[in-house]
Amino acid sequence: MLEIRNLSKTYNNKVIALKNVSLTVNKGEFAMVLGLSGAGKSTLIRSINGLISVEAGSIEFEGVSVSNKENINKIRKDIGIIFQQFNIIKRLTVLENVLCGRLAYSNTIMSSLKLFKKKDINWALDCIERVGLKEKAYVRSDQLSGGQQQRVGIARALAQQPKLILADEPVASLDPYSAEEILELLTEINKKEGITMLMSLHNVMLAKKYGNRILGIKNGILVFDKQVIGLTEKEMQLIYTMDTSLIKEKQQAV
Numbered sequence: 001m002l003e004i005r006n007l008s009k010t011y012n013n014k015v016i017a018l019k020n021v022s023l024t025v026n027k028g029e030f031a032m033v034l035g036l037s038g039a040g041k042s043t044l045i046r047s048i049n050g051l052i053s054v055e056a057g058s059i060e061f062e063g064v065s066v067s068n069k070e071n072i073n074k075i076r077k078d079i080g081i082i083f084q085q086f087n088i089i090k091r092l093t094v095l096e097n098v099l100c101g102r103l104a105y106s107n108t109i110m111s112s113l114k115l116f117k118k119k120d121i122n123w124a125l126d127c128i129e130r131v132g133l134k135e136k137a138y139v140r141s142d143q144l145s146g147g148q149q150q151r152v153g154i155a156r157a158l159a160q161q162p163k164l165i166l167a168d169e170p171v172a173s174l175d176p177y178s179a180e181e182i183l184e185l186l187t188e189i190n191k192k193e194g195i196t197m198l199m200s201l202h203n204v205m206l207a208k209k210y211g212n213r214i215l216g217i218k219n220g221i222l223v224f225d226k227q228v229i230g231l232t233e234k235e236m237q238l239i240y241t242m243d244t245s246l247i248k249e250k251q252q253a254v
């Protein structure tokens with residue numbers, strides 16, 4: 001489904017963010033990208049839907065090249081993305097935010113006038129129900145908790161009927177309980193609806209609990225790529241060196 005070949009990215013001609021990264025994501029997978037802060041996780045995730053331009057190497061989604069600008073609208077329709085900071089518009093209602101996910105399907109004038117078709121509204125309401133926010137559809141988004149705001153982000157991604165959902169540290173701003181609720185919701189969407197997930201995280205336990213594959217990045221290099229089932233003790237030790245939360249705990253203990 002997703003083919004990344006020899007992807008490299010250097011910022012400002014000096015910071016090497018990704019170095020020769022190659023990987024394939026298959027349909028239905030829930031792949032977790034683990035790495036310390038600055039490892040290159042966001043650069044990798046954002047390159048996939050063209051938020052960051054590909055410098056060297058190639059990314060193909062279902063055989064279509066991401067680096068070709070002509071394809072970007074089609075690719076962005078098929079690939080939803082959710083972010084650490086939710087990136088929702090706080091003064092808009094939940095429904096209005098989720099309708100933004102339908103923009104790719106409406107013509108521009110219709111969208112700017114907020115004259116969405118009944119069909120789009122019903123579809124957005126259905127997505128809101130799928131993330132468990134039915135009662136909040138007409139509430140302003142700034143009235144919601146962090147976990148609820150991330151649910152809006154997920155509903156907005158679902159509204160575009162994606163084949164793949166990218167998630168860049170989607171639970172890093174949430175308390176541990178809400179974080180697991182969000183990961184459970186994404187797991188359910190992955191299992192029941194068959195939507196492929198590629199997510200960055202910095203917590204090994206969560207990656208192992210919810211993902212079925214772990215990709216480890218260190219200094220822009222893909223150093224680890226294994227299925228969760230069958231991970232050995234030695235491999236676990238290796239991936240623990242990519243867990244930021246453990247490093248923080250260690251620092252606190254000193």
Ligand SMILES: Nc1ncnc2c1ncn2[C@@H]1O[C@H](COP(=O)(O)OP(=O)(O)O)[C@@H](O)[C@H]1O
Pocket residue numbers: 011012015016017035036037038039040041042043044
């Ligand atoms: N827009 C940018 N300009 C310059 N350097 C950047 C930019 N974005 C990220 N970087 C650098 O690229 C490296 C990888 O960053 P990033 O992909 O954000 O890592 P992660 O998401 O794993 O924390 C880091 O050294 C970071 O400082």
Ligand SMILES: [Mg+2]
Pocket residue numbers: 041042043168169
């Ligand atoms: Mg990041």
